[in-house]
Amino acid sequence: MRGFIFDIKHFAVHDGPGIRTTVFLKGCPLKCLWCHNPESIGKQSQLGFLEHKCTSCGSCVRACSSGAHTIDSDGKHIFDRSKCTLCGKCATVCPGKVLTYYGKEAEVEEIVADVLKDKDFYVCSKNGGVTLSGGECLMQPDFCEALLKRFKEENLHTAVDTCGFVSKAALDKVIPYTDLFLYDLKAIDSDVHKRCTGQDNAVILENLKYIDSLGKSIEIRYPYVPGFNDGEVRKIGELLKGLSNITRVKVLPYHNYASTKYKSLDMVDTLPTVIPADAEIEEAKSVLRDMGLCVAD
Ligand code: SF4
Ligand code: SF4
Known part of the structure; x- marks a missing residue:
């Protein structure tokens, strides 16, 4: 079986416990204003061009062969995206990764072979293994199921990083082969969620409760974005207090490092401008801890 990915990252230490390999699948149903992986959103291939490095x-x-690239008489590189057929050839010859x-x-087996190269590292780090991420990996549920099934045959610890805006049928395919869900929770208030992601969050909240009811371990990821979802801390805490299998909560401070990437992809930069102060993040963590939740440092 074949799936559509955009990256495989080895020695990942922020995508679940221990040392891991993270496989990034392309396509996402949400449009989070602060997305730091804009290349993950579209289901189709994309070509990034860092003009300032050319x-x-x-x-x-x-x-x-499409004539999409030209160098003008002043030596300036002109890239005409309207002529590009996304064959990818130019990226393979560009010397500076511009x-x-x-x-x-x-193919599933191609990815499994790549992931298994680091098996010794997973074994010697506590619960190390493999994480499926994106984008939203569960937009390709059959591919995820096939991958996870193979990883379990190899006795690897498996994690699925999801935004939760997926069908229950997709979840049901991967639940039997997933040890840990890394679950993004952006807001409890549906209007806040819609403003930040373009979608209502009812399905996301339902799916979270569903996974929890099945006794699966869940680590919550709360991206903290001042002026957007910073008023959601207590509401998130209240919801999580009522669940049984939340292993910990990670408060992720928003950063705007992806700005160059948006430009390189010719995508509208929706990144918020205000970065949270360290004290703000510590305050959010402390509120959640005081509510009895295990919060990552
Ligand atoms: S991806 Fe292919 S068609 Fe597009 S600019 Fe590069 S070589 Fe040309
Ligand atoms: S190959 Fe890369 S560095 Fe050379 S002109 Fe093209 S984009 Fe610029």
Whole structure:
């Protein structure tokens, strides 16, 4: 079986316990204003172009049979996206990684072989293993099921990083083969959620309760974005207090490092401008701790 991915990251230490390999699947149903992986949102391939790093060497001009790249008489590189058919050839010849191609079809066994290269590291780090992430990996539920099934056959610890805006049928496919869910919780108030992500959160809250009711371990990820969802701390705490299998809560301070990536992909930059102060994050963590939750440092 084949799926559509955009990256495989080895030695990941923030995507679940221990040392892990994270497989990033392409496509996401939400449009979070603060998304730091804009290349993950679209289901189709994309070509990133970091114009400010281009040396006008001309390799891409020669590689592209569509005429999408030209160097003008002043030596300036002009990239005409309307001519690009997303074949990806230019990215393979660009010497400075100015061009990056996001999106690749991959076979289950190809990914399993890649993940297994680091098996010794998973074994010697506590609960290390493999994480499926995105985008929203569960937009490709059959592919996720096939991958996770194979990882369990190899006795690997498995985690699924999800925004929760998926069908119950998709969840049911992966639940038997998933040791830990990394579950994004952006807001409890539906209007706040809609404003921040473009979607209502009823399905997300239902799915969270559903996974919890099945006794599956869940780590909550709360991206803290001042002026958007910073008023949700107590509401999130109240909901989580009523659940039984929340292993811990991670408050993730918003950052705007992805700004260059939006530009390189010719996507509208929706990143908020205000970065949270350390004290604000510590306050949010302390509120959640005082509500009896285990909160990551
Ligand atoms: S991806 Fe292919 S068609 Fe698009 S600019 Fe590069 S070489 Fe040309
Ligand atoms: S190959 Fe890369 S560095 Fe060379 S002109 Fe094209 S984008 Fe610029």
